[in-house]
Amino acid sequence: MQRSRARLADISRGAVAAPPHLPVQGVLALFQRDPDLLSVVIEEEGDFRGCVNRKELLTLLSRPFAMELYAKKPVLTLMQDLKGKRIVLPPELDVDEAAVQLLSLDPTLQTEALALVDDRRCRGIVSVSDLMMTVAERQKELLGALDRLSSRLREEVALGMKIQQDLLPPPDYRFGSLTVGAGI
Numbered sequence: 001m002q003r004s005r006a007r008l009a010d011i012s013r014g015a016v017a018a019p020p021h022l023p024v025q026g027v028l029a030l031f032q033r034d035p036d037l038l039s040v041v042i043e044e045e046g047d048f049r050g051c052v053n054r055k056e057l058l059t060l061l062s063r064p065f066a067m068e069l070y071a072k073k074p075v076l077t078l079m080q081d082l083k084g085k086r087i088v089l090p091p092e093l094d095v096d097e098a099a100v101q102l103l104s105l106d107p108t109l110q111t112e113a114l115a116l117v118d119d120r121r122c123r124g125i126v127s128v129s130d131l132m133m134t135v136a137e138r139q140k141e142l143l144g145a146l147d148r149l150s151s152r153l154r155e156e157v158a159l160g161m162k163i164q165q166d167l168l169p170p171p172d173y174r175f176g177s178l179t180v181g182a183g184i
Helices: 024-033 054-061 065-071 077-082 095-105 128-167
Strands: 017-018 039-044 047-053 113-118 121-127 172-175 180-183
Touching: 017 024, 024 054, 024 077, 024 128, 024 172, 039 077, 039 113, 039 121, 047 054, 047 077, 047 113, 047 121, 054 065, 065 077, 077 095, 095 128, 113 128
Parallel strands: 017 039
Antiparallel strands: 039 047, 113 121, 172 180
C-alpha cells in the first residue's frame, strides 16, 4: 500500500493578510481578535512581503516603551526590527522534508508558524505544531507498516524453513532389522 506524500499545502490554514502600511497597533488588534491566529501575512498588491508571528510581536511589545515606540509605525518598520527567523517554504514541499528544513533553519523551534509562498503569493500558513503532529503521525504509520512487513518476513522464513526440513530425508531408515542413518 503506497500512500501519497503529505504536502505542506495539505495541512495549511488560511492566511490573514495585512498591508505593509498598517500600524503595528492594527496588527496587534488582529491577534487580539483571534486567539488562534499565529501569524499575519504582510502583502502589498497581493505580493508577499513577510509575516509577523504572534509570539515575536508580543515578546517585542512587552519590552519597556516598545508599545509607545511602535504602536503607530507601519508594520513594515516592525518587521525590519524583529529579529526572528523568517521561514518561508513552498506549499508543495513534502512535510518530512519541511520538518528537516525547519530544524536546520531553527533548531530550537522558536518559530510558531511558517508561510507557504510560491510565485510571490502566500498560499497559507502552517503551524509548527501541526507540522510536527503530521510528521509524528506519518512516523507512526511507517512503524506500523514496518512491523507488519517484519512479521510477514518472519512467517515466510518459518515457512521456507519448514519446506526445507520436509525435503530432507528422515534421519533414520528402518528396513526390518536394518537401520540406515543419513545426514546432510
